[in-house]
Amino acid sequence: MVPSAIDQALVLAAQPGWTVIFTGDNLTRLLGGLWTSVSVAGLALIFGIPLGIVLGALRIMHNPVLRAVLRLYLEFFRIIPTLVILFLFYYILPREMGVQVDGETIAVVAFGLWVAAEISDVVRGALISVPSHQVDAGKALGMNGLQLLWYVRLPQSVNLMIPATINLAARVIMTTSLLLLISVIDVITVGQQIMEANRMSHPDSAFWVYGFVFLLYFIVCWPLARIAQALEKRAKERNNG
Amino acid sequence: MKKLKKIIAGLVAGAALISLAACGSSNSGSSDSSASSQQGQTVEQIKKAGKIRIATFGDLPPYGYVKNDGTRAGYDVALGNKLAEDLGVKVDWVQVNADGRVDALKSDKVDLVLANFTVTDERKQVVDFASPYMKVSIGVVSPDSAKITSADQLKGKSLAVTKGTTAETYFTQKYPDVNLQKYDSKTQQFQAFKDGRVDALADDNTYLYAWAKENPGYTVGVKTLGEESTIAPAVKKGNADLLKWVNSEIKTLTDNGFFEQAYQDELAPSFTDDIKAEDVIITK
Numbered sequence: 001m002v003p004s005a006i007d008q009a010l011v012l013a014a015q016p017g018w019t020v021i022f023t024g025d026n027l028t029r030l031l032g033g034l035w036t037s038v039s040v041a042g043l044a045l046i047f048g049i050p051l052g053i054v055l056g057a058l059r060i061m062h063n064p065v066l067r068a069v070l071r072l073y074l075e076f077f078r079i080i081p082t083l084v085i086l087f088l089f090y091y092i093l094p095r096e097m098g099v100q101v102d103g104e105t106i107a108v109v110a111f112g113l114w115v116a117a118e119i120s121d122v123v124r125g126a127l128i129s130v131p132s133h134q135v136d137a138g139k140a141l142g143m144n145g146l147q148l149l150w151y152v153r154l155p156q157s158v159n160l161m162i163p164a165t166i167n168l169a170a171r172v173i174m175t176t177s178l179l180l181l182i183s184v185i186d187v188i189t190v191g192q193q194i195m196e197a198n199r200m201s202h203p204d205s206a207f208w209v210y211g212f213v214f215l216l217y218f219i220v221c222w223p224l225a226r227i228a229q230a231l232e233k234r235a236k237e238r239n240n241g
Numbered sequence: 242m243k244k245l246k247k248i249i250a251g252l253v254a255g256a257a258l259i260s261l262a263a264c265g266s267s268n269s270g271s272s273d274s275s276a277s278s279q280q281g282q283t284v285e286q287i288k289k290a291g292k293i294r295i296a297t298f299g300d301l302p303p304y305g306y307v308k309n310d311g312t313r314a315g316y317d318v319a320l321g322n323k324l325a326e327d328l329g330v331k332v333d334w335v336q337v338n339a340d341g342r343v344d345a346l347k348s349d350k351v352d353l354v355l356a357n358f359t360v361t362d363e364r365k366q367v368v369d370f371a372s373p374y375m376k377v378s379i380g381v382v383s384p385d386s387a388k389i390t391s392a393d394q395l396k397g398k399s400l401a402v403t404k405g406t407t408a409e410t411y412f413t414q415k416y417p418d419v420n421l422q423k424y425d426s427k428t429q430q431f432q433a434f435k436d437g438r439v440d441a442l443a444d445d446n447t448y449l450y451a452w453a454k455e456n457p458g459y460t461v462g463v464k465t466l467g468e469e470s471t472i473a474p475a476v477k478k479g480n481a482d483l484l485k486w487v488n489s490e491i492k493t494l495t496d497n498g499f500f501e502q503a504y505q506d507e508l509a510p511s512f513t514d515d516i517k518a519e520d521v522i523i524t525k
Contacts, residue, residue: 020309023309024308024309024310024311025309025310025311026309028311029311087344090348090350091341091344091345091347091348091350092348094348094349095347095348095349100349100350180336180338181338181341183296183335183336183337183341183345183350185299185336189299189336192299192300193299193300193306193307194307194309195300196299196300196301196302196306197302197306197307197308197309198309199302200302200455200511
C-alpha cells in the first residue's frame, strides 16, 4: 500500500502544484465539501430568515417584556462568537440534556438561530424607518396591526432589508469554515486534508488549493450579490412607480 | 393589536416546538448506560451497533491523514482499522482538531480517540488512557556539517524552540547555559534554523524525524532527551469495559508484531533511514 503511494508521490513530484486538485478523487471531494457548506448555510437561511422576520416584527411592538427578551436573544447571538456557539450546541448542550444530535443538524440549528437574531435587527431597523404618517394613514383607514405590517410597513421597507440580508447570507456561507470544530467536513477542511496529504510531493499545493477554494466561494457568493442588486432595483422601482 | 400578539406568540411557540422535536428525534440513545459506573458505550453495545466511532486527525501525516482517493491512512488509522476488524465492526471516523479530542469523548461523540494523543497528568483527570502504542520525547536536529550528538555540546550555542513546547520547558530548566531562541510557530523555528540563525533546533522527536526526511542535510543527532511521554488510545472517563478490551487488544497486537508492521508500512517511509522502530513504537 504505502510503497506504491510513495512511488506515486515521486511521479507526481515532477508536476506543478495545481495538479493535486485533479489527482484521485480530490475534485469530487472538494465539491462535496462545498455542497456541505452550501447546504448547511442554505438550510440555516431558510429557517432563520422567516423566524427573523417574525421576531423583527415583534420588536417594534410596545410590550417592554417582549422587547427585552428579544433584545437579549439578539445580543446573545451577536456578542458570543459563532465558534463558541457551535461548541456550546454540539458538545455542551447535548451532554447536559442527554441527547445525541449529528453535527450537520447542530450547525443548521445554531446558524439558523444566529441568522434569525441578525435578521430580526435588520427587519426592526427597516420597519421603524417607515414614516409615521404612513402608519397613521393606515390606521385612519381602519387597518389592524397585521394589516398595517403587511400593506404599509413591509412594502416600504423591504428594499432596506435586502442588502443586509444578502450580506448576512454571504457571511453565513463563509462562516461554515468553522464547521470542523464540530467534526463536519466542509470545503476548507477537505482542502487542508489535500494539502497535508501532498505536502511531501507538492510543497506549493497550499497556494493552489486555497486559490481553488477561493474560486468556489466566489462562484457561490457572487450570484448572491447580483441577486441583491436586481431585487433592490425592483423594489425601488415598485415603490416609486 | 391583541390578536396580532396571539398569532405571533403561537408562531414562536410553534418554532420552539419544532426545533425541540428535531433535536429529540435523532437521539441515538448512546448515553444511557446499564451499569451505574459504566460510562459510554460498552464493547457489547459497539458490536451490536456494528460500528465504532473513532476520533482522529485528518491533517497530520504520517499519523492520521486523508489520501487523494478520500480514504484515511496513517499509523493511528491503521490501529483503528485493526481494532474494528477484531471487534467485527466498521469504523465511523470522526475528524477532530487537537482541542476537540477531550470534549468528543466527554459528550459521547466518539467511543475512542486515536489522534496522536500524548498521555499527561492533566488529561488523565478527564479521560481514561489505555496502554500506549507510541512514545515521544525531545529530540535535537542539527546540520550534518556541525552535528550535535549530545545535549552538553549545546552549551553556549543557540537553539531554536517553539514557545509552549516541552522542549522549551526542558532546556530552560535543565540547560540554562544554552542560548534559547524562542519562536511563536513551528514554521518560524524551522525557517530560522534553515537560514542558519541558530545552531540546532529542539522539538518532539517524532516530528523531527519526518522533518529531517523532507530536508536532506540535517540529522536528528540527539534522539531522546528528558522524560519520555507516551501516546495512547483514550476512552471516555469511566468506560471500564471498552478500556479493558483495548488494553488486552494492545497487548496482543504488541506480542504478535502488529505495531512493527504498522511502523514499517506507515511511519518508516516518512522518517530518515537511521530511525529504528523501537525509537518510536513500543516493542515487547
